[in-house]
Amino acid sequence: MCVDEKTDHIEAVDYFNRAQVSYKLGEWDNALESLKTALAMFQLEENTSKAQAYTLNSMANTYKNKWGGRGEESSFSEAEDCYRQALVLKPEYPEAFINRADLYLKKYKKTKAPEYIEKVLNDLKMFYECRTEIQNVGDNIEFSFGKFVVCFRYLNDEGKLSFSDKKYFRKVEPIVRKAVSKDIIILLMLDSVMVNI
Numbered sequence: 075m076c077v078d079e080k081t082d083h084i085e086a087v088d089y090f091n092r093a094q095v096s097y098k099l100g101e102w103d104n105a106l107e108s109l110k111t112a113l114a115m116f117q118l119e120e121n122t123s124k125a126q127a128y129t130l131n132s133m134a135n136t137y138k139n140k141w142g143g144r145g146e147e148s149s150f151s152e153a154e155d156c157y158r159q160a161l162v163l164k165p166e167y168p169e170a171f172i173n174r175a176d177l178y179l180k181k182y183k184k185t186k187a188p189e190y191i192e193k194v195l196n197d198l199k200m201f202y203e204c205r206t207e208i209q210n211v212g213d214n215i216e217f218s219f220g221k222f223v224v225c226f227r228y229l230n231d232e233g234k235l236s237f238s239d240k241k242y243f244r245k246v247e248p249i250v251r252k253a254v255s256k257d258i259i260i261l262l263m264l265d266s267v268m269v270n271i
């Protein structure tokens with residue numbers, strides 16, 4: 075990597091970090107603008123598929139929050155597409171699977187369209203199947219596992235799980251629960267309730 079490439083990479087990371095600040099402030103449009111710039115810069119570099127996948131996951135999360143807050147259907151479609159692109163770049167990306175499962179669960183809660191149940195179940199299973207990658211998730215591991223438990227519980231409480239789904243999730247839930255504190259579960263359940271208000 076030459077000096078100019080390093081400078082470009084540092085600048086791309088700077089845009090990514092700016093987006094994270096805007097995201098935390100709920101400034102979805104500013105976050106998206108910075109993420110799009112970062113993504114375009116990462117795409118110009120070699121060997122940045124991981125950085126591109128992380129950026130796309132962040133874009134999807136931002137679109138998901140924009141959709142949840144404003145109800146813009148185009149934001150839902152953008153979120154779904156960004157998760158898909160992230161998973162093309164990094165097929166074993168547990169955070170993208172669990173975040174997309176959360177997106178589909180929220181869509182199901184709003185629309186009650188049954189096709190989203192199957193999508194949630196598939197992404198929960200893929201999240202768990204990526205467990206060898208889960209150690210690399212870092213600080214978000216507990217939050218990701220918490221989302222898994224909340225999604226599973228909701229589907230179970232709604233009677234949306236088949237016998238084989240229940241058997242599968244009952245087998246993996248204790249493993250997942252070991253990584254999650256009760257505080258995270260309560261926080262995520264409250265967030266889930268707020269979506270319905």
